[in-house]
Amino acid sequence: VSHRLLLVLAALLAFPLVGLATIVGHQEYLRASAPVITVALRGVDPRDLLRGHYLVGDLAWNWAPDGATAKQPAHGRICLTQTTGSDRLSARFMPIVETPPQGSCTAVLAGWYTPGVGGFGAGFTPNGVGGDYQRQLRFYVPQAQAQRLETLMRERPGALAVDLAVLPDETAVIKGLRVDGVPFNR
Amino acid sequence: MIAERYLRRWTTAGLIDAAAAARISEWERAHARPLGLWAMAGIGAIAIGLGVMAVVGANWEEIPPWLKLGVCFVLQIVLAGAVWHAASRGWVWTRELAALLLFALVLAGIALIGQVYQLQSAPWRAMVLWLGLSTPFMAVATRTVLSGIVWGVAAAVTWFSAWDPLSDALRTVIEGAGPGSWYDAWPVWYTLTFLLAPLMVAVGGLRRLWPGARGQGQAILAVALLGGVVAASAVVSFDVGSHDRFSLLRLAAIVVLATALAAWAAFASSDDSQPWRVPAILGATTLVWLIGMSLVRVADLGPHSLELTLRAAVFVAFWAFLAWLASRDGRRGWLAVCVTVIGLRLLIVYFEAIGGLTATGLALIGGGVLLIALAAVGWTVVRRLAPPAPAAVGAGS
Numbered sequence: 001v002s003h004r005l006l007l008v009l010a011a012l013l014a015f016p017l018v019g020l021a022t023i024v025g026h027q028e029y030l031r032a033s034a035p036v037i038t039v040a041l042r043g044v045d046p047r048d049l050l051r052g053h054y055l056v057g058d059l060a061w062n063w064a065p066d067g068a069t070a071k072q073p074a075h076g077r078i079c080l081t082q083t084t085g086s087d088r089l090s091a092r093f094m095p096i097v098e099t100p101p102q103g104s105c106t107a108v109l110a111g112w113y114t115p116g117v118g119g120f121g122a123g124f125t126p127n128g129v130g131g132d133y134q135r136q137l138r139f140y141v142p143q144a145q146a147q148r149l150e151t152l153m154r155e156r157p158g159a160l161a162v163d164l165a166v167l168p169d170e171t172a173v174i175k176g177l178r179v180d181g182v183p184f185n186r
Numbered sequence: 187m188i189a190e191r192y193l194r195r196w197t198t199a200g201l202i203d204a205a206a207a208a209r210i211s212e213w214e215r216a217h218a219r220p221l222g223l224w225a226m227a228g229i230g231a232i233a234i235g236l237g238v239m240a241v242v243g244a245n246w247e248e249i250p251p252w253l254k255l256g257v258c259f260v261l262q263i264v265l266a267g268a269v270w271h272a273a274s275r276g277w278v279w280t281r282e283l284a285a286l287l288l289f290a291l292v293l294a295g296i297a298l299i300g301q302v303y304q305l306q307s308a309p310w311r312a313m314v315l316w317l318g319l320s321t322p323f324m325a326v327a328t329r330t331v332l333s334g335i336v337w338g339v340a341a342a343v344t345w346f347s348a349w350d351p352l353s354d355a356l357r358t359v360i361e362g363a364g365p366g367s368w369y370d371a372w373p374v375w376y377t378l379t380f381l382l383a384p385l386m387v388a389v390g391g392l393r394r395l396w397p398g399a400r401g402q403g404q405a406i407l408a409v410a411l412l413g414g415v416v417a418a419s420a421v422v423s424f425d426v427g428s429h430d431r432f433s434l435l436r437l438a439a440i441v442v443l444a445t446a447l448a449a450w451a452a453f454a455s456s457d458d459s460q461p462w463r464v465p466a467i468l469g470a471t472t473l474v475w476l477i478g479m480s481l482v483r484v485a486d487l488g489p490h491s492l493e494l495t496l497r498a499a500v501f502v503a504f505w506a507f508l509a510w511l512a513s514r515d516g517r518r519g520w521l522a523v524c525v526t527v528i529g530l531r532l533l534i535v536y537f538e539a540i541g542g543l544t545a546t547g548l549a550l551i552g553g554g555v556l557l558i559a560l561a562a563v564g565w566t567v568v569r570r571l572a573p574p575a576p577a578a579v580g581a582g583s
Contacts, residue, residue: 027305
């Protein structure tokens, strides 16, 4: 084997290591620097096949009175604003063609909107959360605690919430889970 | 022992004398491996591995994320070092095994990072990232057929895991509009399944250009070609119909373009005396696929029997062509496979045409006679392709 080929091989073997280390570093950087919002979780149906390992849920946004009037599923953005007298951010959906008003939103997230059906309120899955086609949030939890958390989510709406790091490109990553406002510790 | 039985058989037939039989028997005894002990040791090693995995799995929640990631990176560094060391020393199987383990560990690392950081994305993105990070070192470090096939399977799994975005892309290209222009799953399924074959043939062809990995490229190409043959045969076999009027011409243009690319790669990388063989099979395969897709597109081609006959005729003609190529190249095994496939298809024709108990009985009798006749013809042809008898070899030497 030639010396040059061995050098090339060494570089190529380092490539996946560097690639994965970059992903880890990037995620650490995002979690350290991005602003964080807390959104309540609500149950979804059907449950996931990997139930017991992943908490499957949907984000329960605090919609403004005129915030979720769209009748069709669509790509778009939500503008999150702080309202007086409430510690929860208020959400308003805008179709993708609309530009969020400058400076008036505490945070803006792009994603997929679904109108409310029956007693199930409107939904919005930010890009970066819920996968490309699943449109469901999956949070890895210890198996021993999965059932308790799932029951809690179903029977006491608002008890579970997630911290979302809002990135500059209007996507979100899950930073952590909260139970009754307290960060969930594995 | 099986070898002893064959030695007695060959000695009785006069192919070898008793002295040669004794020498062979002695040599086999001297080189015999304690397979039972090897198997026991292997089972022990597997048990240890599974035990370690079970212990780690049971305590997975207790292991802090940084430790999981740290161990994963250390293992990757160790394996990467092993690949490099084995490559520098020329230890073929150590290098291949370490490279395959590293290949698997990169995927495990991606899954681990996804779990630790709660990353939410479709599985195909992780698979594409995996292939993107691993293919370069696999291409340089590995040479064996095994590694090539493992990589090919990984590529195929990635292709099918990306089914949704590929379907959307295909629909966008065909209809010139956004995703979801037409929703019929069969044309998409048939096209995406078939497209994988020319793409992998092209990969195998290009891989053959590197002399050290020629056998690996040849294996990828052969498996891909076989996949294409099976996919085209399936398209022309099943009458699924179609509810949407998709653009067959645009679909055909994509497939023909991919086939032409693959045929060129296979032709350019060939060093045997018949460089046209793979392009010819690819061309015939694409033609059969096109006929099958045309039948899917028209959905209702006059009387049902006409479509059944057409499908069967195209199928049989295709496999007869493959049989002719196999006989031309003296490949007895493949010739036997082709004859068997044709026989089974003709038997299915009988069942497709039956109605009532009498007709069923007649169909079974007719199909049976046909199969026996085909087997007789196939046997005759296969015998003609038999290698020269030992006497002839001896006479020539």
